[in-house]
Amino acid sequence: MSVSYQPVIWNRTKLIYDSFLLCGVVLYILTFLKLAPLLLRPDQLPDLPTLRMCAFGSLAFLLLTIVLAIGPLARLDSRFLPLLYNRRHFGVVTAIVAATHALFVLNWYFSYSPTPMLRALFTSNTSFGHIAGFPFELFGVFALLVLAVLAVTSHDFWLSFLTPPLWKAIHMSIYFAYAAVVLHVTLGVLVTGQNLLLTILVGVSLALLCSLHLVAGGRERAADHAGSPAAPQPGWILVGDVSEIPEGRAVVGVAPGGERIAVFRSKGRLSALSNVCSHQNGPIGEGKVVLGFVTCPWHGYQYRLDDGCSPPPFKERIRKYRVALSGNQVHVEATPVPLGTRIEPVAIPDTVLAAIGSAPQGARPS
Ligand code: HEM
Ligand code: FES
Numbered sequence: 001m002s003v004s005y006q007p008v009i010w011n012r013t014k015l016i017y018d019s020f021l022l023c024g025v026v027l028y029i030l031t032f033l034k035l036a037p038l039l040l041r042p043d044q045l046p047d048l049p050t051l052r053m054c055a056f057g058s059l060a061f062l063l064l065t066i067v068l069a070i071g072p073l074a075r076l077d078s079r080f081l082p083l084l085y086n087r088r089h090f091g092v093v094t095a096i097v098a099a100t101h102a103l104f105v106l107n108w109y110f111s112y113s114p115t116p117m118l119r120a121l122f123t124s125n126t127s128f129g130h131i132a133g134f135p136f137e138l139f140g141v142f143a144l145l146v147l148a149v150l151a152v153t154s155h156d157f158w159l160s161f162l163t164p165p166l167w168k169a170i171h172m173s174i175y176f177a178y179a180a181v182v183l184h185v186t187l188g189v190l191v192t193g194q195n196l197l198l199t200i201l202v203g204v205s206l207a208l209l210c211s212l213h214l215v216a217g218g219r220e221r222a223a224d225h226a227g228s229p230a231a232p233q234p235g236w237i238l239v240g241d242v243s244e245i246p247e248g249r250a251v252v253g254v255a256p257g258g259e260r261i262a263v264f265r266s267k268g269r270l271s272a273l274s275n276v277c278s279h280q281n282g283p284i285g286e287g288k289v290v291l292g293f294v295t296c297p298w299h300g301y302q303y304r305l306d307d308g309c310s311p312p313p314f315k316e317r318i319r320k321y322r323v324a325l326s327g328n329q330v331h332v333e334a335t336p337v338p339l340g341t342r343i344e345p346v347a348i349p350d351t352v353l354a355a356i357g358s359a360p361q362g363a364r365p366s
Contacts, residue, residue, distance in 0.1 A: 013082070017085070017089070018089055021089060021093055025093065028055070028062075032051075032058070033052070033055055049104060049108040050108065053104040056101035057098075057185075059097050060097045060098035061181055061185065063097060064147075064178060065178075065208075066090065067094055069209060070083045070084055070090070071084070071216075072213050072215070072216035073212060073216075075219070075283075076212070081298070085298070091154055092151045092154060094147060095147040096151075098144050099147075099148070102141075105137070105140075110124070121141070125137070131190065134187050136183070136187035136188040136190075137188075139180040139187070140180070142176075143180040143181045143184060146177035146180070150174060150177075156279075164278065164279070168281070178209075182202055182206060185198060185202050224254050224258055226254070227254045228253035228332075231326070233331070235333055235335060236332065237256070237331065238330070239263050242265070242270070242352060245264070245265040245270075247265060247267075248264075248288045248289040249264065250263055250265070255332075255335075256334060259334075259336075260275035260276065261274065261332050261334075262274070262284050262285030266292070268348050268350075269348065270346045271305035271345040271346075272321035273294060273318055274318045274319035276318065277296040278301070278316040279299055280298060280299070282296045282297060282298030282301075283298075284303070284318065289305070292305070301314075301316060303317075303318055306342050306345060307320060307343070308340070317340055319336035320337050320339075320343060321334075322337065323345075324346065325349075328356070
């Protein structure tokens with residue numbers, strides 16, 4: 001977690017994901033370059049540098065679309081979670097592919113320009129008043145700059161250095177980059193008057209991304225609106241029946257202000273923590289207890305059940321709440337205790353455990 005930073009923490013799974021990612025990139029470029037001459041008439045076929053530029057440009061767009069789809073997909077179906085773990089590498093590869101596209105553009109379109117390439121890029125077309133002839137390259141430049149900043153600051157060192165809220169705000173600009181790329185491609189097609197297929201692809205991916213975000217957001221909003229009813233004690237809410245919590249897992253309640261609270265059951269005892277991970281706001285309540293620690297499903301940050309602190313030497317802390325059991329009903333105080341406060345987990349009586357057909361697992365102090 002935060003104590004020491006290595007450039008990349010490699011493990012077997014990460015190596016497998018990255019191998020798939022890199023093989024996919026190479027396969028896409030080779031297929032594009034081999035297929036285009038077979039599918040296009042010789043008079044339609046662009047020269048090789050243009051073909052390379054199109055191959056890398058369309059791949060950058062595809063990768064960017066996948067990066068943006070991973071978040072909502074992982075929220076809708078946990079089978080997409082493995083993609084989420086590799087989202088950082090996906091983003092960095094997207095920036096590299098986009099930069100390669102831009103380099104091909106500069107080295108081909110402006111290679112015979114009497115003015116230096118970069119100056120030519122910004123000055124050769126200034127028809128800002130015409131949609132059809134608009135200097136669409138500038139949207140590409142903007143998107144590339146955003147992708148480069150995000151790739152450079154994607155490591156957890158920057159997350160900790162900039163603080164999560166600022167880091168998150170900067171990384172939300174990925175949506176501006178996507179909007180700029182959509183404009184770059186659509187205006188580019190208007191200028192060049194070709195590649196209807198690409199326009200359709202951009203339209204479909206835009207519609208797909210909007211729908212995924214709306215469905216995932218709608219689901220979360222509905223869950224929040226459903227809320228958790230008030231418990232008899234003022235300031236407390238009812239989060240559900242203890243039988244709904246499998247061993248090592250959680251149910252999630254919603255406090256009146258909208259704060260989500262995860263109540264975990266472990267070794268016959270209940271503990272409540274914030275549902276929001278201090279790393280990148282991952283859903284703690286969808287994680288599980290591993291070796292006595294609540295483990296975030298996104299990148300594996302861990303927190304102690306009794307005080308919400310990461311085990312030493314790590315220093316992350318998440319909010320902790322009081323829990324009470326009334327019969328089988330689990331109640332949680334809607335206001336968190338001060339960060340780092342230790343609260344003994346609430347023991348589930350053996351009679352209740354027997355009634356819900358579950359014996360306590362592991363040692364439990366009597
Ligand atoms: C410095 C940055 C960039 C410059 C100067 C630039 C320039 C260009 C130019 C001149 C075209 C030519 C269109 C044509 O001849 O048909 C093009 C197409 C394209 N660009 Fe960029 N671009 C940049 C960044 C990006 C980025 C960041 C992306 C995506 C993430 C992107 C995606 C595309 C796509 C998908 C096409 C269409 C390719 C095709 O026709 O198959 N570009 N770009
Ligand atoms: S969001 Fe990354 S570990 Fe929780």
